[in-house]
Amino acid sequence: MSTYPHTTPRSGRYLALLALGALGVVYGDIGTSPLYALREAFHGPHAIPTTPENILGVLSLMFWSLVLIVTVKYHLVIIRADNKGEGGILALMALVTGHRTERGLSPRRLMIVLGIFGTALMYADGALTPAISVMSAVEGLGIAAPALGKWVFPLTLVILVGLFTVQRHGTGRIGAVFGPVMFIWFVTLGVLGVSQIVRNPAVLAAMLPTHGLSFFFADPVRGLLVLGAVFLVVTGGEALYADLGHFGHTAIQIAWFTTALPGLVLNYFGQGALLLRDPSAAENPFYHLAPQWFVYPLIALATAAAIIASQAVISGAFSLTRQAVQLGYCPRLRIEHTSSREMGQIYVPAINWSLMLLTIALVFYYRTSSNIAGAYGVALSTLMVMTTIMFAVMAREVWQWGLLKTTLIIGVFLLMDIPFLVANGLKIIHGGWIPLAIAAVLYVLQMTWKRGREILVMRLGEQAVPLQILLGDIAAEPPTRIPGTAIFMTAQPEGVPYTLLYNLRHNQVLHERIVLLTVVMKEVPRVPPRDRVTIEALSSGFFRVKAWYGFVDEPDVHEIIERCGEQGLPIAIEAATFFVGRETLIASERPGMAIWREKLFSLMSRNTPRITTTYNIPVEQVIEIGAQIEL
Numbered sequence: 001m002s003t004y005p006h007t008t009p010r011s012g013r014y015l016a017l018l019a020l021g022a023l024g025v026v027y028g029d030i031g032t033s034p035l036y037a038l039r040e041a042f043h044g045p046h047a048i049p050t051t052p053e054n055i056l057g058v059l060s061l062m063f064w065s066l067v068l069i070v071t072v073k074y075h076l077v078i079i080r081a082d083n084k085g086e087g088g089i090l091a092l093m094a095l096v097t098g099h100r101t102e103r104g105l106s107p108r109r110l111m112i113v114l115g116i117f118g119t120a121l122m123y124a125d126g127a128l129t130p131a132i133s134v135m136s137a138v139e140g141l142g143i144a145a146p147a148l149g150k151w152v153f154p155l156t157l158v159i160l161v162g163l164f165t166v167q168r169h170g171t172g173r174i175g176a177v178f179g180p181v182m183f184i185w186f187v188t189l190g191v192l193g194v195s196q197i198v199r200n201p202a203v204l205a206a207m208l209p210t211h212g213l214s215f216f217f218a219d220p221v222r223g224l225l226v227l228g229a230v231f232l233v234v235t236g237g238e239a240l241y242a243d244l245g246h247f248g249h250t251a252i253q254i255a256w257f258t259t260a261l262p263g264l265v266l267n268y269f270g271q272g273a274l275l276l277r278d279p280s281a282a283e284n285p286f287y288h289l290a291p292q293w294f295v296y297p298l299i300a301l302a303t304a305a306a307i308i309a310s311q312a313v314i315s316g317a318f319s320l321t322r323q324a325v326q327l328g329y330c331p332r333l334r335i336e337h338t339s340s341r342e343m344g345q346i347y348v349p350a351i352n353w354s355l356m357l358l359t360i361a362l363v364f365y366y367r368t369s370s371n372i373a374g375a376y377g378v379a380l381s382t383l384m385v386m387t388t389i390m391f392a393v394m395a396r397e398v399w400q401w402g403l404l405k406t407t408l409i410i411g412v413f414l415l416m417d418i419p420f421l422v423a424n425g426l427k428i429i430h431g432g433w434i435p436l437a438i439a440a441v442l443y444v445l446q447m448t449w450k451r452g453r454e455i456l457v458m459r460l461g462e463q464a465v466p467l468q469i470l471l472g473d474i475a476a477e478p479p480t481r482i483p484g485t486a487i488f489m490t491a492q493p494e495g496v497p498y499t500l501l502y503n504l505r506h507n508q509v510l511h512e513r514i515v516l517l518t519v520v521m522k523e524v525p526r527v528p529p530r531d532r533v534t535i536e537a538l539s540s541g542f543f544r545v546k547a548w549y550g551f552v553d554e555p556d557v558h559e560i561i562e563r564c565g566e567q568g569l570p571i572a573i574e575a576a577t578f579f580v581g582r583e584t585l586i587a588s589e590r591p592g593m594a595i596w597r598e599k600l601f602s603l604m605s606r607n608t609p610r611i612t613t614t615y616n617i618p619v620e621q622v623i624e625i626g627a628q629i630e631l
Helices: 012-025 037-042 052-080 089-102 109-138 140-144 146-197 201-207 209-218 220-233 237-242 249-277 279-283 292-327 349-366 369-397 403-425 433-463 467-476 498-507 557-566 595-606
Strands: 480-489 509-521 533-537 542-549 576-586 622-630
Touching: 012 146, 012 249, 012 292, 037 052, 037 220, 037 249, 037 279, 052 201, 052 209, 052 220, 052 237, 052 249, 052 369, 052 403, 089 109, 089 237, 089 292, 089 369, 109 140, 109 146, 109 237, 109 292, 109 349, 109 369, 109 433, 140 146, 140 292, 146 201, 146 249, 146 292, 146 349, 201 209, 201 249, 209 220, 220 369, 220 403, 237 292, 237 369, 249 279, 292 349, 349 369, 349 433, 369 403, 369 433, 433 595, 433 622, 467 542, 480 498, 498 509, 498 576, 498 622, 509 557, 533 557, 542 557, 576 595
Parallel strands: 480 509, 480 576, 509 542, 576 622
Antiparallel strands: 533 542
């Protein structure tokens, strides 16, 4: 297991509590798949006949998908591809990019494209998971009492609004409350499954892979269509990887092997045993598992589990957002830490409310969980293939795997991933295009922001005066110096920021001590505090300070100044004056980006929170200096 800086050492008791929290935050997504996965194969417009051969075949495919994809691929292999404790597709991209940069190589364009588009798909998943989980749970009302079916839609909307409202309390507190509930849920899944398995133990034959293989190859076209339903049992694998930074390898694996996996397997086999005995239960095999007296309590518990289901993708979206901001693919957003023990537990208000609006829009569009299922599969099967390809590049370049080993392992993963991708791709024309469209829009926004920032730094660099020239001019004709320290925030590690030039030109004075401060983001999750600051002492009272941060670190001016003092540059922050730039961006015909992208970047820049908020700069000590920049 990786070492997690800045976190409390994990004792046995704390690890157990962390594993319980992981049940609530990580496994809600995959834990609610029994609500709809088997139903989608045997009920609806594309249902297959409920024959013993078909039941055992589909069940076998589901069992081995859980074993091979979630357990082997994600829990035993992919989860090891952490970037110093952080997981997720952006962390994987940064791992390869940082490794190539250290070797003096340029970043792989393929990794950037897959990483950013994969991130965009995770946001689409963050809206689809609450929609399908909550709606499929509430649809149980129609099974218990058909007259209550009309309340499914409005009740779903009320629950979703409440779900996103409680996010501000943080994943730590939510996990503490939801973890025990999710434990009860998985135990209930297992008990319901066992109650049917003992009545028809012949269903256990589905553990033999021959049933799944014979079912698929007897009619490959039918088998391909059914794979879309089978895939629903593994949704959530990507979320557990993205939530790695929240809980760590060990806690996530303990929760899976001791509770989540047994509960899921027993429940799926229980549903299969029920269908073998009563094929008419295919309408909703999950709720038909329960005795009549337990249906309403089960609906309440399923609804609670569905609320919890959204935590995996929502908290994953928060984590990805922080990484995207620090890596330069997303504008600065307000990020709130919700735990003093686990630095990975955060809340991003802008993302939370955006996901809520998108989720509600999807519910209005699809209307039923069965309609959502197709789009859900399209998004996640695409994401899984992307992760496999990125992992292959990482294994070759970072882990130095041989060609034969990489080909064999990645080949096995793709043999599982690609059929699922093809099966779900058949649903693109039936609403599956929506998550791809959402991801495409988000991809354009992220890439535009990244490229726009690069162009802006380049334009500022073109106007910058070499520092040595300025220092020579100051030595030749000293300006009036006033007491105190002026800190000029600049994204340029070289040259003189325009804020300094404009201040000198208009005010014709300089502070006794000038600090040119640049915050530099590295392609690693965290930078040790001892390596945080580097100081270069120049002439005429000038100092160039670089503060180094990782993509999950939170830059803070107070910390930077404290580190400066430790390295021989004491600064009284309460007496310092901070100069920051405020650029007005103008789209132009100059080479760089298309005009429409420059206008989009300008719009995004105008709505970005100020640097004073991002870096915790005392606002009453800030002087803003504006400039017009042609992109």
